[in-house]
Amino acid sequence: MDEWESSDYEPSLPVSEKSNPLTRDIDRASPSGIVGMFEACDAQMFQRETGTNYQRLFDNQVVTTLAEVAKRVELILKDPQDSLVVLSGCGTSGRLAFFIASRFNESLKQLNRTLVYSYIIAGGDSALLSSQEAPEDDPELGMLSLQKVCEGKKRVLFIGVSCGLSAPFVAGQLDFCLQHPEVYTPVLLGFNPTHQARDEPIPGCSFTFRSVAQRLQELAQRRKAFLINPAVGPEAISGSSRMKGGSATKIVLEVVLSAAHAAAFSHTPVANDGILQHMREYERAVEMTYQHREGIAALIEAAGRSLQNEGSVSYLGWGPMAFLGLIDASECNPTFGADYADIRGFIRGGYKDLNNNEGPLSSRGPEFCIAHEDFLHHVLPGLTDRDTVLLIYTQSDDLQEVVNLGSKVREKTPNIYAVHHRTDSAEALQQVSINELCSSTLDFLWRGSVPASGSVFHQWELSTKLVLNVVSTGAHILKGKIYQNHMIDVQATNSKLYRRATRLLQKLSGRAESECEEALLKAIYGADKLTKEITSCDITAHAQVARNAKKVVPLALVSLLTGCSLKQVESRLEQRRVLRDALEELLP
Numbered sequence: 062m063d064e065w066e067s068s069d070y071e072p073s074l075p076v077s078e079k080s081n082p083l084t085r086d087i088d089r090a091s092p093s094g095i096v097g098m099f100e101a102c103d104a105q106m107f108q109r110e111t112g113t114n115y116q117r118l119f120d121n122q123v124v125t126t127l128a129e130v131a132k133r134v135e136l137i138l139k140d141p142q143d144s145l146v147v148l149s150g151c152g153t154s155g156r157l158a159f160f161i162a163s164r165f166n167e168s169l170k171q172l173n174r175t176l177v178y179s180y181i182i183a184g185g186d187s188a189l190l191s192s193q194e195a196p197e198d199d200p201e202l203g204m205l206s207l208q209k210v211c212e213g214k215k216r217v218l219f220i221g222v223s224c225g226l227s228a229p230f231v232a233g234q235l236d237f238c239l240q241h242p243e244v245y246t247p248v249l250l251g252f253n254p255t256h257q258a259r260d261e262p263i264p265g266c267s268f269t270f271r272s273v274a275q276r277l278q279e280l281a282q283r284r285k286a287f288l289i290n291p292a293v294g295p296e297a298i299s300g301s302s303r304m305k306g307g308s309a310t311k312i313v314l315e316v317v318l319s320a321a322h323a324a325a326f327s328h329t330p331v332a333n334d335g336i337l338q339h340m341r342e343y344e345r346a347v348e349m350t351y352q353h354r355e356g357i358a359a360l361i362e363a364a365g366r367s368l369q370n371e372g373s374v375s376y377l378g379w380g381p382m383a384f385l386g387l388i389d390a391s392e393c394n395p396t397f398g399a400d401y402a403d404i405r406g407f408i409r410g411g412y413k414d415l416n417n418n419e420g421p422l423s424s425r426g427p428e429f430c431i432a433h434e435d436f437l438h439h440v441l442p443g444l445t446d447r448d449t450v451l452l453i454y455t456q457s458d459d460l461q462e463v464v465n466l467g468s469k470v471r472e473k474t475p476n477i478y479a480v481h482h483r484t485d486s487a488e489a490l491q492q493v494s495i496n497e498l499c500s501s502t503l504d505f506l507w508r509g510s511v512p513a514s515g516s517v518f519h520q521w522e523l524s525t526k527l528v529l530n531v532v533s534t535g536a537h538i539l540k541g542k543i544y545q546n547h548m549i550d551v552q553a554t555n556s557k558l559y560r561r562a563t564r565l566l567q568k569l570s571g572r573a574e575s576e577c578e579e580a581l582l583k584a585i586y587g588a589d590k591l592t593k594e595i596t597s598c599d600i601t602a603h604a605q606v607a608r609n610a611k612k613v614v615p616l617a618l619v620s621l622l623t624g625c626s627l628k629q630v631e632s633r634l635e636q637r638r639v640l641r642d643a644l645e646e647l648l649p
């Protein structure tokens with residue numbers, strides 16, 4: 062049994078918020094050590110029975126539920142008239158909902174079938190590319206967006222993803238499904254046991270996430286609802302569900318939808334064995350990814366150097382891999398308090414290739430300019446040797462294009478790297494040119510795989526996701542944005558993050574919750590004294606103000622422990638480049 066599974070390990074926290082004992086010292090680890098810790102954490106996703114009360118991915122009950130859900134999808138695929146499969150979530154969960162819905166609609170299109178998948182992301186399409194944390198707190202918005210997507214439909218399989226079993230947006234949607242069983246079958250996907258689902262009252266609602274999850278659990282016994290919630294272990298960086306939570310979401314949804322497609326279109330009935338086998342393939346893909354430990358460490362080092370020197374990291378991607386770059390980059394703002402320009406993603410073909418519901422978003426601001434052309438016009442001219450560029454592609458992409466873009470980058474910075482996937486052992490001529498341009502390349506050679514198969518591509522995507530997550534997190538660790546294994550510059554921009562920030566203050570200061578919340582509020586509002594006007598506001602209002610506040614947790618922590626004014630703390634923090642070192646120096 063792992064230490065985190067013991068009932069007295071951080072007992073008040075759900076698995077998704079616990080700190081992982083494996084990464085306690087990740088803030089002091091070398092790049093290669095960081096990769097090793099991520100590898101061990103990711104391996105926890107696939108851990109078999111551990112003798113605790115936690116359900117795991119490979120447990121019989123979980124596999125059976127996956128098969129049941131796959132059969133429901135199969136029914137819709139065979140008779141799509143007036144039917145829909147809706148994938149929905151917030152933040153990374155919503156981005157993956159979009160990604161997976163798009164990928165499986167694409168495969169339906171190739172088969173000349175009716176498209177049945179729709180996605181919903183809290184905050185709309187802007188949230189695909191930038192952090193929009195506030196809508197996550199709005200259950201009514203969730204319900205209304207579900208209603209809108211499903212207008213006129215007679216049968217809907219709704220799959221709500223909330224890794225922490227926590228987002229009110231998704232709770233609102235599930236509650237709506239439960240009220241309309243004649244149309245909706247709800248599926249909840251997350252990675253905490255039901256009794257650890259969030260039980261905080263939701264303003265204006267009679268339900269909490271936990272009460273909705275419990276209602277679902279009851280209905281699940283009669284197959285009128287489904288609950289998929291194996292534990293995958295705590296995240297490497299506490300609460301950062303974009304990592305294991307996101308990876309497990311991708312695995313589960315792809316396994317379910319692939320099984321449904323095979324049953325509907327290739328005469329391969331859904332079976333537990335097939336599901337298990339498919340999951341084992343993902344396990345192998347994760348293992349194979351981490352065999353490149355030194356290559357990944359080199360990327361962390363380069364990206365970390367850029368961030369430390371106020372430079373930038375650009376992901377230049379092709380095809381679906383590019384969207385994984387966009388997702389990874391978009392998460393760095395709420396997770397590390399990063400600026401959008403610190404780590405940016407770009408996709409060949411821009412919005413045409415993204416094919417999102419709301420179409421091109423470039424007019425919404427520079428962070429929405431995502432095409433390679435945007436990189437060429439806005440980033441390349443100012444690129445210097447402080448910046449790092451990562452090319453992300455597969456053998457299916459036009460390698461000459463990669464060479465052309467890479468050559469332009471190489472004229473500006475020597476810090477150019479590549480991540481690519483292939484099945485052919487023989488390297489294409491252009492690949493040799495790319496290798497010459499790059500400081501180093503992560504060359505994933507998937508021997509024995511069938512290149513055209515969708516499932517192989519899904520594994521390449523997962524592998525890319527893991528690499529990018531490790532690189533962006535590792536680079537921010539080197540920049541000093543992590544303390545032990547906590548994100549110390551987390552944004553308090555919704556109720557979950559506000560609570561997480563308060564808890565972090567409690568943990569690091571040892572002070573009472575009320576004192577910590579007070580210190581947090583002072584930092585958010587930039588006020589050494591809290592007025593009645595401030596204290597009478599609710600968390601939603603605080604979270605909104607927090608959007609414009611910087612370094613709230615470090616400010617709150619130092620002023621709480623030293624008694625210094627916020628102004629004093631601010632200038633002392635500014636004098637020190639590395640936030641983590643500053644905290645260690647300034648704290649008594």
Ligand code: F6P
Binds near residue numbers: 154227302
């Ligand atoms: O609130 C921000 C965030 O934590 C994102 O980082 C995350 O992807 C999203 O919420 C969704 O969380 P969950 O899947 O647990 O609802």
